[in-house]
Every structure is written in C-alpha cells, then in structure tokens.
Amino acid sequence: MSGATDLPKPAFRLSSLIYDTRYRFITIQVIVLILALLFTAWLVENVRSNLALKGKDIDFAFLWRRGGYDIGQHLIPYTNDSTHGRAAMVGLINTLVVAVLASILSTVLGVFLGVLRLSKNWIISRLVGVYVEIFRNVPLLLWIVLVAVVFSETAPAPKDFKLVNGVAKASMSLWDSVAITNRSTNVPFPLLDRPLPAIVTPWFTLPTSLLAILALIAGSIWAVLRLSRRATAVQEATGMRPVTWWQSLAILFAPMLAALYALGFHLDYPALKGFNFQGGLSFDHAFTSLTLALTLYYAAITAEIVRSGIQAISRGQTEASFALGLRPGRTMSLIILPQALRVIIPPMISQWVSLTKDTSLGIAVSYLDLRGTLGGITLNQTGRELECMLLMMLIYLIISLIISALANVYNTSVKLKER
Amino acid sequence: MNKTLFLGTLAAGAMLAGIAAAGTLDDVKARGVLNCGANTGLTGFGAPDANGDYQGFDVDLCKAVAAAVLGDQSKVKYVPTTGETRFTALASGEVDLLVRNSTWTFSRDTDLKLDFVAVNYYDGQGFLVRKDLGVTSAKELGGATICIQTGTTTELNLADYFKSNSLEYTPVTVVDDADAQRQFLAGACDAFTTDASGLASARATLPNPDDYVVLPEIISKEPLGPVVRHGDNNWGDIVRWTYYALVEAEEKGITKANVEEMAASSTDPEVRRLLGVEGEQGKFLGLDNDWAKRAIAANGNYGEIFETNLGESTPIKLARGLNALWSQGGLQYAPPFR
Structure with a gap:
C-alpha cells in the first residue's frame, strides 16, 4: 500500500532458483519429486533383479489355471475345477458380504448406542459407556477368536440333534426351524416350486x-x-x-x-441328514463370528463418533427447539442429528474403510475371504507371493477408494451449505 | 501376516544376492549355526518338548546335518514354520534347510524353485475320525465337514478324492496342525485329514487316543523329505548324503553306540569309506572326512532315529512299513558310497 514496498523486482536469473523465495519452492519440489521417483525406481529394480536372481518372474498366468481346492462358502458357482481367478472372485465376494453387512449393522447399532450414551438415565448411559470402553480397548482379533470359540465350544454337535432312544441331547430353537450347531447356524430358506425361468x-x-x-x-x-x-x-x-x-x-x-x-x-427347513444339517440356509460360524465381532467392535467406535458429533452441536439448538415446542425425540431427529452428521460423517468414512480392511482378520477363524483364497491358498499352491500380494493390495485399495468416494459424495450433500 | 510375507519377499531379494554368491555352506560355517525350518508342533516329527527343546524325527535330521557341517548337533536354530510360511521362509534365506513333513511334488520342485534332496518318510494321506461316528471307510464321509491344513498338498488331494468319488464335503481350512486338532476335538469337523504319520501323531496327543480311529484308505502318495533352495547344489549334496549316510549306517549295522568301534575295526571297504577311514569323501562335499561319523554319532542311524521318535516304543507307534530298508521290503535305499 505504501510506496516503500514497491521495490523493483529483480529479473529471473539461474541463481534465484536457490536464493529467491519466489522460485526456491519450485526447486525444492522438483528435487523432492526426483528423489521420490528415484527411490521408487530403485525399489522396483531391486525387486525385479532379485526375482531374476532367484529364477522367478512376475507372471499372472496362474489366475487362469485350475485352482484345485474347495471353498466352503461360495455365493457364485465354484468347484475345485474353477480357476484361481474365480477363487479370488469368490473370496472377494465373501469379503464384501461381511464388510457390507458389518458396516450396516455396526452403524445402526453404533448410532443407537451413541444416542443412549447421552441419555439422562444414569444406568443406561453408564452401561453403554462400559460397553464402549470394553469393546474398543481390546484388540479386534481377540473378539473374533472369542466369538468363534464360544460358538464352537458351547453349541451342540450336529449328531446331538439325533434321536437316540426317543431322546435328543439338543433340539432346534424357534419352533424347530433354527438349528445352531458347533459348526454353523441353519435357518429356513424360502424356496419356490414354480419359479420364473432364470x-x-x-x-x-x-x-x-x-x-x-x-x-x-x-x-x-x-x-x-x-x-x-x-x-x-x-x-x-x-x-x-x-x-x-x-x-x-x-x-x-x-x-x-x-x-x-x-x-x-x-x-x-434345515434337517439333520448324515453328518450335518442339510437344506435351509447355513451360515458358517466363521462368517457369523467375523460379522458379529466386527459389528460389536465398530459399533463401540461409531457410538463414540456419534456422541462427539451430537455434543459438538451447541446446547442452544436444543433449547431453541424445545422453545418451539418440539418433543425431545423430534428435536434429536429433526434438529440435532442432521447437524451432527456434518461432524460424524468424515470419521465414519475412515471407520467403514478400516472395517473393510479388517475383514481380512477372518483368516484367524478360517473364513475364506480374499485374504484366505487369493492371499492364502492360491498364494501357497502357486508360490506366487509377490503377484498375489500386489493383486490383493490393489483390490483392497480399490474397494477402500470406492467407499471413500461414495461417502464423500454423501458428505458433500450434508455439509454446511455456504451461500 | 500379509505384511510379513510381503516384506519378507522384498527383503528376500536383498538378502539373496549375498547368499547365492557365498554359498549356503560357507554361510552356515561363518554363522556357526544351522537355521533349520521345523514344524510348529507335530509330536514325533518336530515339536518342542517340555523344556522347549525341539525333538523329533525331522529334527534329528537337522541335528545330523549340523553335526556333519559344524561338528556340533546342538548348533541348530529351529525356525517354526506353518504349512503356509515354510517355502517362503526357505526361499527367502530365513532357513538353510527345511525338514518339515513337506511333500515332494513336481510344481514345488520346479515352479517354486526348491530342491527336494531325499525322501526321509514315505507317507500317504489318511483320515482320522471319532470311533463313535460309526464310519469305517473314507467313502462313507459324504456330506461330512473335514478339517484340512491350508497350503498343503492334502488340501488338493482331498478335493480330487471327493470329486472322483462323487461325494460332497465341507472344508474347514485351518492354519496349522495344532489348530486342526483343536477344531477336531471341539467337534467342529467330523474328520481330520493329513498325512497318515501326522494323523498317528495327532491321535497320540489327543486326550483319549482309543476314541479315535484312522480310516484304512490312503488316498495319495506323500513322499516327505528335506528341502533346500534350488541352485546351491553343493549344499543340496551335503543334506542328501548326510541323510543317505544315516540310511547306509542302518544297512551296515553302524549305530550311535558302535560308530567309533566300527571306524576302528571294520574291514568292510564301504563302511571304511563312509566313516572316513579310507578315501577323501568328505573333501568332495567341502567337509572333513569325519562328517558322516559325526552325523551318525549324533542320534544314531536312520532306524534308531525312527524307533526313538516314531516307533513301537513311542506313543505314536508307527510301523516301519514303506520306510523299512529296501533289504527288508521297504523303500529306504541309499546309493553306494563310492
């Protein structure tokens, strides 16, 4: 504004790349970029040359060869004659099923618990507090193993459902429709006698x-x-x-x-035939325990996020709403939660992403997800460690980016509109 | 585990350059310790005892190699490996030698760039079931839930067997034998399948072994043997001939007790060559002439090692069967030491 600052700017010289602050930041960025590229190139070259030394190459052809192994839970047709690529697809779908189901359940349960945590009822808010502290302070892996062990050690074996001298050691629950054995949960499944042609x-x-x-x-x-x-x-x-x-x-x-x-x-209806229950829909305990543990664990974290989101909204909003005559329930759903969402959504995105990645812990209970098929059996049977790992990392990366992208779209739609 | 495997693979590259150049033998000598890939725990073959010291049939081969190369059978570092991690551990140079009930197959020998140098146990895959299940044949296992260890040949054999017999089954894929036994014991699976020797070992460690029975069907050939990395032939020779020295010693009646006496008094030229009294066989391997004598003195000959770890006097009670010497109707046969 004053004339004193209007010194003539020196013209660009080569030395100003170092001494002139206007140009120095470009120099620094270029140098960092070159170093990063060199480091990446060194890593790639190191891997390539050392693989060559071992007589190994990078080759993804195994994906089209016969897998030869069986997978218990497959939602698309799969036999041991299918390819390794198909097995990876089965694994990916198993991963997604758990991720989607656990995300939905943990979000619903977490929002519910988060609201209860702020309840004026001392017992309820403390009980939820205890739940949150217990679940989020013990490693997730231990919860998964615990749930799986509880199922496999406490539930009766399928053969206990058999009538021996007119008496069975165990019986099905819910009017003889659901059977929980130490292997799986069997529930009735709707079937059609005269379905439309598929x-x-x-x-x-x-x-x-x-x-x-x-x-x-x-x-x-x-x-x-x-x-x-x-x-x-x-x-x-x-x-x-x-x-x-x-x-x-x-x-x-x-x-x-x-x-x-x-x-x-x-x-x-599921019925005991031979060694196991046949008919109906059977959920493996590996699946159930993974989904359940992920849900309970992430619900605790979601509850905290929701609580902090609600508390971030000024008390005046509630008071104003009460002054307008809105009941507490409607105040929460119409006034507080919509505003709290702006605080809640960003950390929730990273929770969903990390939940999806944590499904790979299913390996501890033999759940054959992407980690179990592509990163487990396929990797072992083909010996293509690097290829399998790279492919698996790429797939997890893509899934996580998609989740972030979708959640960010939603975030943009609820965030404060600045006009 | 993802990270470990991946970093291991990356690190493998960096380390391997040095190893390949120097040769495993020089490396082991310089280190003064043999890194031996062992089972995480399979009683009789390779498992830590009450004091945490590894014992077993496979472990004794590690000890024999350490005795031959380093002159001291206790200079072994046992690296516990699972079915999943074992070949990566070997390929990355984490272990010099893998003796862990590993089946010799075409693809492992060629595509995985490993070398199976011998077969120390001829085995086949079987099934273990509870007696009260009332099953007497593997063909009656249609619809059963079966526990299998992942990363093994058994997982593929199982799929093939059930397919060729048009039977259905539910696989429960577990990481190692211990977990498989736990699941089997808890009743999470009807049958547990692995190598018949592994089943005998597992059965011996179950609370009431008599409640369980190994089904008569053997559905595959499982030649188990020591494995080294492909490309270091000298090291492969050392492991191979240390093993054959133990087999040859049994054939010639050389035992842990009489090895010194045999070396001093035997007139059999082959025994004299084997024990380094005659000739310079050790030099061809890059070792001294007493290598085989030390290997045998460590835990005895092949027959002795078998009897102490797996034989009738142990809880595992395995008969020699295919693993008897060729002269007694088995398959164990050492090429001539000449």
Whole structure:
C-alpha cells in the first residue's frame, strides 16, 4: 500500500532458483519429486533383479489355471475345477458380504448406542459407556477368536440333534426351524416350486423370480403412497380423512400373497441328514463370528463418533427447539442429528474403510475371504507371493477408494451449505 | 501376516544376492549355526518338548546335518514354520534347510524353485475320525465337514478324492496342525485329514487316543523329505548324503553306540569309506572326512532315529512299513558310497 514496498523486482536469473523465495519452492519440489521417483525406481529394480536372481518372474498366468481346492462358502458357482481367478472372485465376494453387512449393522447399532450414551438415565448411559470402553480397548482379533470359540465350544454337535432312544441331547430353537450347531447356524430358506425361468449368462444367473417379487413390492408401496396422498387431498378439501387402512393393507399384501402362491412359495427347513444339517440356509460360524465381532467392535467406535458429533452441536439448538415446542425425540431427529452428521460423517468414512480392511482378520477363524483364497491358498499352491500380494493390495485399495468416494459424495450433500 | 510375507519377499531379494554368491555352506560355517525350518508342533516329527527343546524325527535330521557341517548337533536354530510360511521362509534365506513333513511334488520342485534332496518318510494321506461316528471307510464321509491344513498338498488331494468319488464335503481350512486338532476335538469337523504319520501323531496327543480311529484308505502318495533352495547344489549334496549316510549306517549295522568301534575295526571297504577311514569323501562335499561319523554319532542311524521318535516304543507307534530298508521290503535305499 505504501510506496516503500514497491521495490523493483529483480529479473529471473539461474541463481534465484536457490536464493529467491519466489522460485526456491519450485526447486525444492522438483528435487523432492526426483528423489521420490528415484527411490521408487530403485525399489522396483531391486525387486525385479532379485526375482531374476532367484529364477522367478512376475507372471499372472496362474489366475487362469485350475485352482484345485474347495471353498466352503461360495455365493457364485465354484468347484475345485474353477480357476484361481474365480477363487479370488469368490473370496472377494465373501469379503464384501461381511464388510457390507458389518458396516450396516455396526452403524445402526453404533448410532443407537451413541444416542443412549447421552441419555439422562444414569444406568443406561453408564452401561453403554462400559460397553464402549470394553469393546474398543481390546484388540479386534481377540473378539473374533472369542466369538468363534464360544460358538464352537458351547453349541451342540450336529449328531446331538439325533434321536437316540426317543431322546435328543439338543433340539432346534424357534419352533424347530433354527438349528445352531458347533459348526454353523441353519435357518429356513424360502424356496419356490414354480419359479420364473432364470436368465443365465456365463458370468451370473439373473434371479428373475426375486426381481419380479421386488418389483411387485415396489409397485404396492407406490400404490399405497398414491392412496394416502389422495386421502390427504380429500382431507384438505373436506376436512374429513377417509378410512384407508384396510385398502392399504389389501394393496400391500394381496398381490404379493397371490404371486407367492402362484410361484409355489414355501420354506425349506434345515434337517439333520448324515453328518450335518442339510437344506435351509447355513451360515458358517466363521462368517457369523467375523460379522458379529466386527459389528460389536465398530459399533463401540461409531457410538463414540456419534456422541462427539451430537455434543459438538451447541446446547442452544436444543433449547431453541424445545422453545418451539418440539418433543425431545423430534428435536434429536429433526434438529440435532442432521447437524451432527456434518461432524460424524468424515470419521465414519475412515471407520467403514478400516472395517473393510479388517475383514481380512477372518483368516484367524478360517473364513475364506480374499485374504484366505487369493492371499492364502492360491498364494501357497502357486508360490506366487509377490503377484498375489500386489493383486490383493490393489483390490483392497480399490474397494477402500470406492467407499471413500461414495461417502464423500454423501458428505458433500450434508455439509454446511455456504451461500 | 500379509505384511510379513510381503516384506519378507522384498527383503528376500536383498538378502539373496549375498547368499547365492557365498554359498549356503560357507554361510552356515561363518554363522556357526544351522537355521533349520521345523514344524510348529507335530509330536514325533518336530515339536518342542517340555523344556522347549525341539525333538523329533525331522529334527534329528537337522541335528545330523549340523553335526556333519559344524561338528556340533546342538548348533541348530529351529525356525517354526506353518504349512503356509515354510517355502517362503526357505526361499527367502530365513532357513538353510527345511525338514518339515513337506511333500515332494513336481510344481514345488520346479515352479517354486526348491530342491527336494531325499525322501526321509514315505507317507500317504489318511483320515482320522471319532470311533463313535460309526464310519469305517473314507467313502462313507459324504456330506461330512473335514478339517484340512491350508497350503498343503492334502488340501488338493482331498478335493480330487471327493470329486472322483462323487461325494460332497465341507472344508474347514485351518492354519496349522495344532489348530486342526483343536477344531477336531471341539467337534467342529467330523474328520481330520493329513498325512497318515501326522494323523498317528495327532491321535497320540489327543486326550483319549482309543476314541479315535484312522480310516484304512490312503488316498495319495506323500513322499516327505528335506528341502533346500534350488541352485546351491553343493549344499543340496551335503543334506542328501548326510541323510543317505544315516540310511547306509542302518544297512551296515553302524549305530550311535558302535560308530567309533566300527571306524576302528571294520574291514568292510564301504563302511571304511563312509566313516572316513579310507578315501577323501568328505573333501568332495567341502567337509572333513569325519562328517558322516559325526552325523551318525549324533542320534544314531536312520532306524534308531525312527524307533526313538516314531516307533513301537513311542506313543505314536508307527510301523516301519514303506520306510523299512529296501533289504527288508521297504523303500529306504541309499546309493553306494563310492
């Protein structure tokens, strides 16, 4: 502003790359970049030359060769004739199933606990406090192993369900529909006698019956919404709201029941045949214990994040809301939580990412996820350590980046709009 | 584990340059200790005893090699390896020698760049089940849940066997024998499958061995033997011939007790060559002439080692079977020392 600062700027000379602060930062950045590139190149070259010395090369052809091993839990068709690549896919899907399920469950449970932690009821808030402290201060791996051991040591063996002289040592729970053995949890599974023809592609089978039922449900819900909107319109016009509950119920259930009957819907109950329970849906304890332990552990961390998020909102917001006559429940859901989300979402993103990575701890309970198939059996049977590890790191990286990206999109939508 | 394996692989590269150049023998001599890859715990083959000292059939081969190379059978550092980590440990130079119930297969010998130098135990894969399960044959295991150790040939054999017999099964993949035994004992699986010798060993360590039975089917060939890295032939020769010296000693009646006496008094030219009284056999291996004498003096000949660790007098009670000398109907056969 004053004339004293308007000294003539010296022209660029080579020496100003070192002495002139305007140019020096460029020099430093270029040097750092060159050093980083050199270091990377040295690492790559070191690995390459040493592999060559061992007579090994980097080759991903094993992914297309026969795997030769079996995987207990596979959600896409897989046999021991399938390729190592297919086995890795099975593992990836197993990883994702646990990650998605545990993320959803831990978030729901965590939000619930986080709100309870702030309860005015001393007992409840302290109980949740104890839960949080216990779960987040013991390593996750120990929780996973503990849950697995509890299942395998306390639940009865399948053969205990057998009738010996008219008496069985163990019986199924929930009206003989659910069997918890020391290996798996067996629940009934819905089956269709007359399903719609499925569309089969080489990569996956399109479950047309399921899609049709889902479409029907969506249609019914839409119709019910239309009905309620019309009722509101009538109410606004005449002041009298027509009675619609029985129409709503009929629209919701009648078409679905008719469709299910037409498709021949029935439940397939698990039954003891030979060594194990057959029929129904069987959840391996490896899966259950991994999902359960991840859920409980991350719920504790989520609870803390939610609590801090809520406490970050000024007390005045609550008071203002009460002054407007909103009840405490509505205050929480309409005023506090939407604002708290801005504080909560960023740390939650890193929780979901780290939960997904922590599914690889499933190896401790023999859960065949990506780490168990590609990074475990395939790695061992083919001896391609470097390739398997690189591929696995790349896949985990991609999954984590996708989670971050999606969560960031959501974060942008809820964050404070600055106008 | 991911990180360890990966860093191990990276570090392997850096270290290997030195090892390959110097040769394992020089390396072991310079270090004064033999790094031997052992089982994390398989009673009779390789497991720490009550004092934490490794004992077993495989371990005694490590001791014999240490005695031959370093002159002292106690100069061995045992590195416990699982089915998953063993070959990486060997390839990375963490161990000089791997004696850990490892099956000699084509792909391990070629693609994994390892060398199986001998077969110290001819084995086959079997099944262990509870007696009260009422199963008498592996063919009756359709629908069963089966515990297998991951990273092994048994996992592939199992898949092949059930497929060729059109049977279904549920695999429970565990990391090592100890975990497999725990799961089996807890009833998390109906059957436990591994090499028949491993089953005998596992059965001996279960609380009531008589409640369990090994099924008669042997579904595969499992030649187990010591492994070294591919490319260091001299070191491979040392391990191979140390092992054959033990077999030859049994054939010639040389025992731990009489090895000195045999060296002094035997007139059999082959015994004299073996024990270094005649000729310069040790020099060809890069060792001194008493190498075989020390190897035998360490824990006795092949037969003695078998009897002390696995034989009828031990809880494992394995018969010699295929592992008897060729002259007694078995497969153990040492090439001539000449």
